[in-house]
Amino acid sequence: MIPRYQTILFSVLVLASVVMGVALWNTLDRAHQRLLSSDESAPTQAPEVAPAEQATIMAASDADGSLLAQAQSLPLPSDPGARARAVLGKLLDLYAAADAAHPVAGGANSIEQVFLLPAQNLEGRNGEAKMNGTGQSSPSNDAAATGDEMAVVNLTGAFVAGHPSGIETETLTVMSICGTLHANLPRVTQVRFLVDGQPRATLAGHVDLTRTYLTAEAAPKP
C-alpha cells in the first residue's frame, strides 16, 4: 500500500515536470523566432562603394606653419555629411603617417561625425556677432538666404588627448580642418567643434575650441 503523502508528492513532481517542459518549449520557440528575425535584418546587399573623386586636402606643415593644398583621389559619398567626414578622415590619415609634416596620431577614426547645419549669422567675425536685446546671437537670416552652412565636427576624445600641445600645432590642425572642409564643400563657411559630443575649452591646452571658426580664415591667400 502506497502512503497517501507519496501519491501526492509524485503527482506534484509529475505536474512540475510538465510545466517545466512547456516553459522550456516556449523559451526555445522564442529563441528560434528571434534568430529568424535577425536573419531578416542581416544585410543582403553589399554596401555601395562610392566612386573615387579628386579631393583637395589642405595639409599643414609644422616646418613653416603653412597650409598646402594637395590633390588626393578617394571615394567620396554623395551625402554632404559623409563627404565631409571622408575628406577629414583623409586629412587625419596624412597626419598619422610616419613621415607627416604635421604629425598627429589618430587617423581617420578620429572624426566621429560631421553635421551640416544652416550657418549662423555672424557679422564679420565672432567678436561682432549681431546681438539682439537679450545679448543672444540673433538667428540666421542672411546666411540662410545664401545657403551657407556650418559644419559641426565631432572629434574623438582619444584624438584630442593625443594631440601635441602648442599654439602653432593646434592652430594648424584647426585651420587645416576648416580649409579642407571649405575646399571640398564650398557652402561650408563656418566650423564648430565638439569632442565626444561635448563642447571643450581648448584642443590641447591652447587654441579655443568653443568659438565658431570661419573657413575664409583658412583659405589660401592670393
Added chain:
Amino acid sequence: MVALTALLAAVLGGPSGTIEINAVSQVAPPHPGSPAGSANPPSRFVVVLDAAHGGDDAGGRLNSQAEKDFTLALSVKLRSRLAARGIQVVTTRESDAAVDLNRRAEMANHANAQACLSLHGTESGSGVHLFVSNMAPIQQARFAAWKTAQAAWVTRSLALAGTLNSALLQAGMSVTLGRTALPAVDSMTCPAVAVEIAPERDAGKKLVAELDNPGYQARVAEALAAALLEWHTDVWRVTEVHQP
C-alpha cells in the same frame, strides 16, 4: 535621434553659443596704446607678462621640463631685463600656481598695460612663433563682450607683433607670424601677442638649441626686452605727435 538632438543642442546652446555680455568696462583713460591712438599721454608704461599654464595645468611636455616651468623661467628672465630698463612689469604668476584664463585677462586689463605678452613653449616647429588674435578689428566701444574684447585692440596688437618680429629677426632668430584664437588673449584689452618659443634649428632643420638651453632663453628674453623698449619709444613718439 535623441543623441543627435543633444549633440546639436550642446553646440548651439553651449556656453559659447551665446555672446557673453559680462562687459569689460573700458572706461579707463585712453592712452597711446589704445586702439584709437588717443592723444592723452600714458601716466606710466606697463608691460604684462603672462607665463602660461601653472599648477595642475602643466601645458605641453617639452624636452626636459613642463611648459609651465619653461614659461615661468622665461617670464622671470624677461621681467628682470625690463625692470633694468625702467619698465614697469605686471606678471600673472610668480610661482607654480594655477591661474584661471579669465583671471589672467582680468589682471592684464586692470594693469591698463601698453603691451601684454602671453608666453608659451613648444617642441614643434622652430624659432619663435608670434600669434595675434584672429578677430577682425572693430571700433572701441564703451562696453565690450568679454570673450571678444581683444577685437578693438587687434590693430595695435599687430603693430606690437611687428616690433617683436623686427627685434627677433635682428637677433638672428627665425620667426613665424600667425593669427589664432586663445581664450585669455581674446579677452585682453591691451596690445597683446602670444609668444611661443620653439627649439632653435638651422636652415636644414637641424637642432641648434633646445628650449632648456640657458643661452637660448637669454637671447630670446634679450630680444623681447629690446622690442618692448622700442615699443615704449614708439608709444611716446605717438604721444608727442598728438600733443598740441
